[in-house]
Amino acid sequence: MAAACPAGLPGLRSLAAAIIFALWSHDPASSQSPGPDGNYRIEAIVLTFEGTTREGAAGRAFEDKLRSALNIFPGSTYGNLFLDFGLQKVRRLPGVKDARLVLLDGDTGGVILRLVVTLSDTPETAPREPGFPVLAHGDDWLVKVKLTAQSLGYANQNAWYGKPAAFLAANPLALRPAGKGWSSFAEGSLEGGLQGVVPIAANTWAYGSLSWLASGSTGTDLFVTGDRTHGAIEDGYAGIVSVRTFEDGSRLLLNASAGRQAFQISDGMLIRLAAANGFGRAALQINPRWTADRLYLAQARYNTTKLEVFRLDPDELLAIDTRTVVQGVNLETGLGTAYQAGFTYLTVPRSTYGYFTTTAQGTRQGLRVADVRLAYTPNPGGTGPFAKAEAALQWNDRNDFPMRAWGGFAEAGYRWADVPWSPSLSYRLSAFSGDRLSTRTFERWDPLLSGGSGEEWVQGLNHYKMVQDSNVIAHRVQARLRPADQWELVPQLWLFQSTDRNNIGGVLSSYGARSLGWEANMTAKYFFSRNLLLQGSLAATTALPGVRDVIPAPANRWFSAMTLIRMSF
Secondary structure, three states: OOOOOOOOOOOHHHHHHHHHHHHHHOOOOOOOOOOOOOOOEEEEEEEEEEEOOOOHHHHHHHHHHHHHHHOOOOOOEOOHHHHHHHHHHHHOOOOEEEEEEEEEEOOOOOEEEEEEEEEOOOOOOOOOOOOOOEEEEOOOOEEEEEEEEEEEEEEEEOHHHHOHHHHHOOOOOOEOOOOOOEEEEEEEEEEEEEEEEEEEEOOEEEEEEEEEEEEEEEEEOOOEEOOEEEEEEEEEEEEEEEEEEOOOOOEEEEEEEEEEOOOOOOOOOOEOOOEOOOHHHOOOOOOOOOOOOEEEEEEEEEOOEEEEEEEEEOEOOHHHOOOOEEEEEEEEEOOOOOEEEEEEEEEEEEOOOEEEOOOOEEEOOOOEEEEEEEEEOOOOOOOEEEEEEEEEEEEEOOOOOOEEEEEEEEEEEEEOOOOOOOOEEEEEEEEEOOOOOOOOOEOOOOOOEOOOOOOOOOOOOOOHHHHOOOOEEEEEEEEEEOOOOOEEEEEEEEEEEOOOOEOEOEOOOEOOOOEEEEEEEEEEEEEEEOOEEEEEEEEEEEEOHHHHOOOOOOOOOEEEEEEEEEEEO
């Protein structure tokens, strides 16, 4: 049964737009790992030393100098510009022979940065001169190339359970999509530009980035068959950042920026992916575009507490541009400590994104969201437990019907870092409300700009493309295995259920039962360096009665395989 406009209800184009918007706004991208410059949350920063070590009070003071020079904090977003700038400043400290950054997956979907410092026996060692991608630099400034290149191969067997028409009939942009039997496609993207940081006052810097991104696809992906290319500006932002360190060691950071740039809140349940990919823009699975059309962002951080105020206009597909604007405030505390908490309040002052019941039609405009988060990570990357939870409420009284929705998750796990392969095992339960036909209130969760990796909000490498993050309960059992620092294996087992059998606004307008499907998948990653990643994944997905009973029989098992290589400076 395809998602379609209910009889007598106007706005078929708006409903189709809502479905397509839901598909790309939390796109099932292959960026299912903390790839280079992947706009991921930094969980922790760990210092390790090679060569001579420093002990006691002198050692602790030296570590403070290293962290101050790097000037990157837990809870901030991974990005090559400030990592390269901070690394250059670390290398220029007296007694540092060399320094490098190693990238590791964190326990809860983010990344851990390991700063490996090689010390010299002589304090006046000349610092190592940076090479590519740095074009020019001084003691307190830097100009560098931004360069990202990606290539992907993907194969599906029985995509959409071999019945694509049952899922995509309401999607006017789906042209000869993948379906029964084997299909394959290849994608690539290339982004190039310039970035820089320059001082403008004591402990104050101006920074900016400008880049162009070209993407292309060939073959048959999940929605389109044929060759496509697209090119457009990706980065286009500027900002000012100021850092002040007080006598007691406390640190205050102020940052203001504007332009085309990426943005996320925590691990992306509300906001993660602010740009559309696929269709005419090509590169559906590589997902190279992250930046909003416009983002205005003000940040203040004092030690482990961060406050953000933002206004964001996502870069939507022109054919279905809903003119959405999201604005709000985000507060996080305890960053980099064992106990962390966060609160977000946001509003949507403008949007034509549609809400649909069997008798009425509304929009996202006027939506309000309140979100609370808690986390316990006493030893990131080391032996011990970890846990996270998030809960959010949505409400909107601007339409003819009231909107009230809820969503959230709870996750708990344990890592054994001192045994071979440093295994971890975790369980996550996530749930997002669906609309009940028995009430006048609209209860379907609005996914906003949710997205991220397979360890964040890509819930199932195949099944996610049908259920996304509305009207779903997802059980996930996940392990992480690290045969070596550069290798990581992430097997996952999923069970999907719906919160309500009505599913108007999704790719199926109703379900035959609460049970939707299960999936087993495996992702393997090899980090040549923080700038070069090789990744592969396999996934097998089986439909259960909720899906199987509303599409033409038989519902074939869906199998997919992917390989990706990504380079980023």
